[in-house]
Amino acid sequence: MADFPDPDEEYELMYSTEYEMLREMDEQNPEQNPVKKKVLPAKRSLDFSSPVSAKKNDIINETIKSQVINNNHEISLTPSLQAMEDVSDNTSNKRTAEDLFGDIDDIDFNTIEQPSKKQKTDEEKDLELIERIIANRQMRQMLMEPSSKLIVNKQNYNVKDNISLDIPSWAFYPVTQSSGERMYVKFLSEETFEESIDAVTEKLTLHDTYASVWEEARKILETKEQEESVQATQQELLDISVSVNAELWVDKYRPQSYVDLLSEEPVNRALLHWLHLWDKIVFKKEVKTREPHQRNRFVKRTGQFQMTNTWKGKKEAEPEIDEDGRPHHKVALICGPPGVGKTTLAHLLARLAGYRPVELNASDERSTEAFQTALQSATQMRSVIDAEKRPNCLILDEIDGAPAQTVELLVKWCTASSKKEEGGKKKNKTQLLRRPVIAICNDLYATSLRTLRPVSLIIRAGCVGTARLGARLAALAKAEHVRTAARALPALAARAAGDVRAAIHALSFLRARGAGQITVEDVEKTAIGAKDHTRSMMEALQAIFTIHDTESEAILRTIQAAGEYDRLADGIFENYLTARVDARLHIACEASSWLQLFDTVHSWTQRTQNYTMYGALPYILSRCHQLLASRQPQKIKFPTQAQEMFRKKAELDGITWSVWRGSCPQVACARRTLRVDVLPLLPYLLAPQLRSANVQLCSDAEKRLVRTVAGAMCEYGVRYTQQRTADGYVHALEPDIHRVAFLGNPDRAKPPPAIRQAIAREQQLEEIRRAEEMMTKPSKDKPAPKVSSSQPKTKPEEKTETRLPNHLQRLNPKALEKTTPQVHKDFFGRVVNVSQSQKQNASNDVISSSGVFYQYREGFNNAVRRNVRLRDLL
Amino acid sequence: MQIYLDCKTETEGGVPEWALVELQGLVQMKNEDGGGTLVGDLHFFNRNKHPVLVLGHHVLNGKEVKLDQPMAVVEKHHGDKTTYKVKAVVKKKLLFKSRPKPIISNVEKN
Numbered sequence: 012m013a014d015f016p017d018p019d020e021e022y023e024l025m026y027s028t029e030y031e032m033l034r035e036m037d038e039q040n041p042e043q044n045p046v047k048k049k050v051l052p053a054k055r056s057l058d059f060s061s062p063v064s065a066k067k068n069d070i071i072n073e074t075i076k077s078q079v080i081n082n083n084h085e086i087s088l089t090p091s092l093q094a095m096e097d098v099s100d101n102t103s104n105k106r107t108a109e110d111l112f113g114d115i116d117d118i119d120f121n122t123i124e125q126p127s128k129k130q131k132t133d134e135e136k137d138l139e140l141i142e143r144i145i146a147n148r149q150m151r152q153m154l155m156e157p158s159s160k161l162i163v164n165k166q167n168y169n170v171k172d173n174i175s176l177d178i179p180s181w182a183f184y185p186v187t188q189s190s191g192e193r194m195y196v197k198f199l200s201e202e203t204f205e206e207s208i209d210a211v212t213e214k215l216t217l218h219d220t221y222a223s224v225w226e227e228a229r230k231i232l233e234t235k236e237q238e239e240s241v242q243a244t245q246q247e248l249l250d251i252s253v254s255v256n257a258e259l260w261v262d263k264y265r266p267q268s269y270v271d272l273l274s275e276e277p278v279n280r281a282l283l284h285w286l287h288l289w290d291k292i293v294f295k296k297e298v299k300t301r302e303p304h305q306r307n308r309f310v311k312r313t314g315q316f317q318m319t320n321t322w323k324g325k326k327e328a329e330p331e332i333d334e335d336g337r338p339h340h341k342v343a344l345i346c347g348p349p350g351v352g353k354t355t356l357a358h359l360l361a362r363l364a365g366y367r368p369v370e371l372n373a374s375d376e377r378s379t380e381a382f383q384t385a386l387q388s389a390t391q392m393r394s395v396i397d398a399e400k401r402p403n404c405l406i407l408d409e410i411d412g413a414p415a416q417t418v419e420l421l422v423k424w425c426t427a428s429s430k431k432e433e434g435g436k437k438k439n440k441t442q443l444l445r446r447p448v449i450a451i452c453n454d455l456y457a458t459s460l461r462t463l464r465p466v467s468l469i470i471r472a473g474c475v476g477t478a479r480l481g482a483r484l485a486a487l488a489k490a491e492h493v494r495t496a497a498r499a500l501p502a503l504a505a506r507a508a509g510d511v512r513a514a515i516h517a518l519s520f521l522r523a524r525g526a527g528q529i530t531v532e533d534v535e536k537t538a539i540g541a542k543d544h545t546r547s548m549m550e551a552l553q554a555i556f557t558i559h560d561t562e563s564e565a566i567l568r569t570i571q572a573a574g575e576y577d578r579l580a581d582g583i584f585e586n587y588l589t590a591r592v593d594a595r596l597h598i599a600c601e602a603s604s605w606l607q608l609f610d611t612v613h614s615w616t617q618r619t620q621n622y623t624m625y626g627a628l629p630y631i632l633s634r635c636h637q638l639l640a641s642r643q644p645q646k647i648k649f650p651t652q653a654q655e656m657f658r659k660k661a662e663l664d665g666i667t668w669s670v671w672r673g674s675c676p677q678v679a680c681a682r683r684t685l686r687v688d689v690l691p692l693l694p695y696l697l698a699p700q701l702r703s704a705n706v707q708l709c710s711d712a713e714k715r716l717v718r719t720v721a722g723a724m725c726e727y728g729v730r731y732t733q734q735r736t737a738d739g740y741v742h743a744l745e746p747d748i749h750r751v752a753f754l755g756n757p758d759r760a761k762p763p764p765a766i767r768q769a770i771a772r773e774q775q776l777e778e779i780r781r782a783e784e785m786m787t788k789p790s791k792d793k794p795a796p797k798v799s800s801s802q803p804k805t806k807p808e809e810k811t812e813t814r815l816p817n818h819l820q821r822l823n824p825k826a827l828e829k830t831t832p833q834v835h836k837d838f839f840g841r842v843v844n845v846s847q848s849q850k851q852n853a854s855n856d857v858i859s860s861s862g863v864f865y866q867y868r869e870g871f872n873n874a875v876r877r878n879v880r881l882r883d884l885l
Numbered sequence: 886m887q888i889y890l891d892c893k894t895e896t897e898g899g900v901p902e903w904a905l906v907e908l909q910g911l912v913q914m915k916n917e918d919g920g921g922t923l924v925g926d927l928h929f930f931n932r933n934k935h936p937v938l939v940l941g942h943h944v945l946n947g948k949e950v951k952l953d954q955p956m957a958v959v960e961k962h963h964g965d966k967t968t969y970k971v972k973a974v975v976k977k978k979l980l981f982k983s984r985p986k987p988i989i990s991n992v993e994k995n
Contacts, residue, residue, distance in 0.1 A: 862914055862915030862916055862922070862941075863912065863913075863914060863915075863922075863923075863924050863925055863940050863941035864912075864913045864914070864915065864940075864941050865908070865910055865911070865912055865913070865940040865941055865943045865945070865985055866910050866911040866912075866913055867909065867910040867943075867984055867985055868909055868910045868911065869909075869984075884888060884967075885888065885967055
């Protein structure tokens with residue numbers, strides 16, 4: 012900043028003459044009040060930094076303005092309005108109203124701010140300077156260009172009315188010339204100033220001027236062209252024969268230097284920066300990188316470059332260069348639509364950075380062995396023929412067509428780091444990748460690139476802008492002496508849709524066809540846009556939801572190019588409610604009815620395998636586009652809902668089925684009732700309110716509650732199992748009826764973990780009890796049929812007896828049933844001697860009835876002491 | 886003080902060697918009268934040197950342990966001098982220190 016003068020100094024330099032005048036004035040009029048610094052109150056602020064007008068009237072105004080420093084911040088008006096300001100800024104008033112002009116109260120004065128005392132940072136000073144320079148430049152530019160209309164207005168200034176030599180009757184302002192003469196200038200109010208501006212703007216609405224000027228220009232150009240074409244037709248025949256050259260224009264006019272590149276600046280810079288990161292290991296040069304927290308980032312919100320906040324950036328947390336000295340990303344992956352300049356970019360930048368590019372593209376053998384040899388030769392060996400002794404840089408073109416193993420090999424090789432293993436194998440060192448690898452692809456999300464994407468630096472080369480492409484085509488046409496109509500080349504650029512190669516080819520084709528002059532009709536007739544570009548489904552989906560301004564039929568083609576109509580319909584279904592909304596939901600209704608029609612047709616087609624109606628499907632989808640497209644950019648989600656819902660349904664069905672299968676016969680019910688009635692309420696039943704987790708501490712009622720819960724769980728075949736979660740083991744119901752019971756949050760009505768454990772234990776005990784009961788049941792079953800057979804006989808006898816009324820019935824002790832001694836039968840049904848078993852019983856009885864009882868005592872007995880007295884021994 | 890220990894043996898073959906059976910617990914009898922009642926069975930498996938004691942409805946497993954200090958079983962003889970006569974020498978013991986296992990007899994149903 013030392014080189015540039017301060018704004019103050021600069022200002023003073025500009026108005027040095029005026030400053031002198033000011034001093035003179037001060038001498039002459041000492042009683043006048045010191046001028047208060049004021050900003051002109053106009054909202055469209057006047058930029059007083061105009062150095063232009065040489066009028067005397069203006070000079071004085073500007074001397075006072077010199078004290079107004081802050082106005083530098085306010086950008087000037089459009090050039091036209093500035094001119095008006097020159098004319099009419101006699102109205103500026105720098106004196107206090109009360110002093111001189113009591114009656115002019117329609118002029119309001121703002122108090123100006125004192126020039127700020129705070130130190131302006133370098134950046135702000137820069138911005139100031141930039142703005143001032145812009146303003147000055149605009150002024151100068153305006154003056155350079157003759158704008159006849161504006162000049163006319165200047166001359167509307169009526170001298171007689173506004174300047175007088177005597178003290179006039181209207182509000183005035185005294186002005187002293189250098190010769191000492193005094194003049195009095197008319198003083199207009201703010202309102203007249205505004206009116207004059209409005210009058211000007213009415214005449215100068217940009218739209219009118221632009222359209223008319225454009226028309227004029229076009230006419231002039233056309234007439235000129237016609238003249239020239241008449242002359243040139245004779246020369247044409249000679250020219251064409253000369254222009255038969257063997258080189259393709261694409262190659263001839265390939266960018267040879269950095270500034271010729273057509274891709275976006277950030278893209279070029281990113282790749283170049285990444286290439287330079289390799290300098291450390293390839294050229295042994297020190298590389299200046301910035302730590303992640305020092306990196307600057309362009310923040311859109313404030314429109315400035317700011318240092319990144321460390322806590323915000325997640326991707327920026329990784330260092331640019333890792334431990335070996337190689338960049339973090341070993342591979343740069345350039346992706347973009349075809350013909351955009353990716354290969355050119357890679358070659359050019361590699362050469363610029365000092366490498367010799369070695370290309371391996373789709374035409375070369377890309378099997379794993381061949382690839383391996385190519386990789387090794389490119390990165391570890393050096394070419395003998397290369398005169399400049401440059402290191403190699405590998406460029407892998409069309410990598411999305413490479414076989415998957417090749418890509419995996421590349422990934423493995425890139426991620427091999429030089430960590431020393433325990434054995435200290437030397438093999439690791441030779442495998443290190445020491446040269447940059449640039450990969451180029453068209454489709455970033457191809458399946459073969461899935462492993463490569465996380466490892467590589469992704470650079471997206473976008474379509475070339477229409478304006479830039481048009482400019483490049485114009486330059487090309489000029490070099491090749493091709494005459495084109497004025498609008499032909501931009502039209503060609505638009506038709507190519509960002510594809511440079513296609514545009515240049517089309518131009519050369521038109522030239523070769525022998526057209527004298529390339530007109531707009533020629534451009535429109537060329538078959539340039541008819542590429543068989545398979546649009547991906549996501550692109551088509553995005554296109555359905557956005558309005559395409561130029562062509563309305565394009566959407567139909569896009570849909571047909573995408574091909575997967577049912578997935579598109581899924582996508583529309585998932586997004587249509589958020590796309591365009593109206594309050595009465597007419598759009599949603601209509602869209603859903605169209606989708607219904609689509610569904611009907613599609614399912615009929617699938618079912619009957621009759622494809623006659625298949626062609627109607629894209630029309631249905633394009634109708635949806637007409638309904639739902641909007642200009643606002645929307646986030647379109649990939650259709651995953653159908654699959655997710657299907658999966659969830661399958662899961663819940665499985666749970667219901669397992670409950671149904673596992674439940675006891677006593678609680679058996681139809682699956683539907685289970686799902687609708689029982690399961691939603693079951694979790695509440697299985698979550699008892701216990702005061703403590705230890706069952707033995709609970710009251711009797713609670714104990715009974717726990718037993719019922721355990722019983723219910725046994726009956727429904729539900730149990731608690733320990734499942735591993737991130738924190739540890741947790742008890743979860745198996746099968747998990749909470750998920751079936753509750754929509755959304757399955758954690759409702761779950762008992763706390765401690766209680767779950769107690770319930771689990773109770774349930775297991777209950778199970779054992781029931782199992783025991785089941786075991787004892789079969790013994791009762793055998794006599795039961797006998798008893799039941801005897802019952803029907805007794806029943807008719809009993810019927811004759813009269814039944815006693817309830818209050819007279821007495822409890823009779825139940826007679827013990829004498830069971831016949833079990834007769835042991837062997838396999839064939841013969842009676843087996845039971846004597847042996849009886850003997851065994853006898854011996855067992857001896858054991859059990861012995862009188863000896865051993866009481867075990869735990870603990871150690873080494874320390875048992877007994878006192879022995881010597882007198883006992885004697 | 887002198888305590889006389891008589892090591893002379895009356896029988897031929899020296900002093901017999903006895904073994905000690907050490908139990909960690911109490912042996913209780915239902916009927917209090919002393920006398921020789923069968924307390925239990927002691928089995929000794931020669932191969933593993935594994936003693937097994939069956940007491941009542943318990944079975945104890947033990948092991949044979951060599952005593953650090955061999956002991957002598959002496960009998961007191963009163964006379965003008967109290968002498969002790971060595972009855973036997975104990976060099977090893979059978980130690981049953983594990984928890985006894987119950988023997989569940991399968992009582993047949995009638």
